[in-house]
Amino acid sequence: MKPLSLYIHIPFCLRKCHYCDFLSAPAEEAVKEKYLAALLAEMEREARHYGGHQVRTVFIGGGTPTCMAAEATAMILGRLRELFAFGPPAETEITIEANPGTVSLDKLKQYREAGISRLSIGLQSADAAELKILGRLHSWNDFRKTYEAARRTGFHNINVDLMAALPGQTKATYAATLAKVVALKPEHISAYSLIVEEGTPFYDRYGPGQEGEASLPSEEEEREMYLLTASFLQQHQYARYEISNYARPGFACRHNMVYWQRGDYVGFGLGAASMVADTRWSNLKDLSRYLDRPEQLKEAIQILTTSEKMEEFMFLGLRLMEGVSREQFRKCFNQDIEAVYGAVLAGLEQQKLITVGSNIALTPYGTDISNYVMRQFLISDI
Numbered sequence: 334m335k336p337l338s339l340y341i342h343i344p345f346c347l348r349k350c351h352y353c354d355f356l357s358a359p360a361e362e363a364v365k366e367k368y369l370a371a372l373l374a375e376m377e378r379e380a381r382h383y384g385g386h387q388v389r390t391v392f393i394g395g396g397t398p399t400c401m402a403a404e405a406t407a408m409i410l411g412r413l414r415e416l417f418a419f420g421p422p423a424e425t426e427i428t429i430e431a432n433p434g435t436v437s438l439d440k441l442k443q444y445r446e447a448g449i450s451r452l453s454i455g456l457q458s459a460d461a462a463e464l465k466i467l468g469r470l471h472s473w474n475d476f477r478k479t480y481e482a483a484r485r486t487g488f489h490n491i492n493v494d495l496m497a498a499l500p501g502q503t504k505a506t507y508a509a510t511l512a513k514v515v516a517l518k519p520e521h522i523s524a525y526s527l528i529v530e531e532g533t534p535f536y537d538r539y540g541p542g543q544e545g546e547a548s549l550p551s552e553e554e555e556r557e558m559y560l561l562t563a564s565f566l567q568q569h570q571y572a573r574y575e576i577s578n579y580a581r582p583g584f585a586c587r588h589n590m591v592y593w594q595r596g597d598y599v600g601f602g603l604g605a606a607s608m609v610a611d612t613r614w615s616n617l618k619d620l621s622r623y624l625d626r627p628e629q630l631k632e633a634i635q636i637l638t639t640s641e642k643m644e645e646f647m648f649l650g651l652r653l654m655e656g657v658s659r660e661q662f663r664k665c666f667n668q669d670i671e672a673v674y675g676a677v678l679a680g681l682e683q684q685k686l687i688t689v690g691s692n693i694a695l696t697p698y699g700t701d702i703s704n705y706v707m708r709q710f711l712i713s714d715i
């Protein structure tokens with residue numbers, strides 16, 4: 334059976350964080366109930382297309398999925414198991430995203446009983462002032478309690494999300510966050526730099542030309558934080574396996590690996606993205622339309638051309654430290670990678686931005702300027 338990953342989007346949060354442009358908002362209980370019904374109906378309608386697939390990973394993301402009742406989450410997973418063929422439980426990674434303070438011991442127990450094996454906690458920073466600036470509702474102490482409760486209920490695979498380049502953040506406060514988190518020994522740490530997105534309160538405060546812009550770390554400071562993440566986490570036995578992701582041996586996120594390796598995945602819920610057999614689509618992003626017109630959810634359907642597939646293969650695969658496999662390229666496209674990218678590979682190798690062997694991978698310098706490297710693989714520009 335072909336492997337398949339499932340993503341479930343829960344677009345609700347207790348309150349909107351100031352920097353957030355994700356598809357999420359606070360909602361009344363009645364809306365959450367209606368959403369659950371629409372989500373279950375969507376799963377039901379779509380499942381028949383995936384008879385030949387076996388589910389290997391599930392990711393329940395948001396939003397804050399943990400602001401739904403645990404019974405609702407259990408119901409979603411129960412129904413998925415009825416509708417899809419799942420692999421053996423020990424080999425199926427099931428992740429839920431959680432925000433500190435939104436899960437009790439009881440709720441975590443219910444998640445474990447529902448088969449959830451991985452918890453991804455959105456901490457972002459251990460610094461009280463930075464959390465306040467971000468508009469996060471929790472404190473470091475709330476995070477500690479959530480983390481300890483997760484351990485007590487048997488979660489042996491925990492990710493902690495962190496953010497760098499925050500307004501007012503210094504290398505010292507960032508280093509203190511890293512040290513506090515590493516002391517707890519989570520299995521996985523994701524560390525992304527803040528992007529000030531248009532349409533957010535952050536953009537009005539810290540966007541180009543705004544008064545707060547000067548409080549953002551400079552490019553040089555941001556780079557120092559980025560280098561610190563890699564060196565500090567590597568010293569503490571976290572292997573960097575993707576540009577922004579670090580894990581102890583055996584704990585790389587299998588669900589995200591599917592995205593980077595262009596495996597098949599189906600997303601359910603508001604705005605959820607899917608890619609199956611080189612066709613990409615996403616669900617509409619308007620909540621009232623999602624709730625009221627369930628038969629017309631899919632939009633932006635795109636059947637990828639060979640060039641687009643090759644570009645994606647390179648962009649996504651090069652995010653991984655192991656890089657892209659020459660053999661895999663040949664299998665996917667029935668030609669050698671040199672036939673398409675020979676000159677690009679030679680040029681980047683000469684600039685010491687990539688290494689070229691049975692796999693093609695970014696060097697540390699190439700990782701630092703990965704956006705530049707990725708751009709070289711646009712086929713229209715070759």
Ligand code: SF4
Nearest residue numbers: 346349350353357396
């Ligand atoms: S908790 Fe996450 S999804 Fe919700 S508003 Fe904050 S950043 Fe956005």
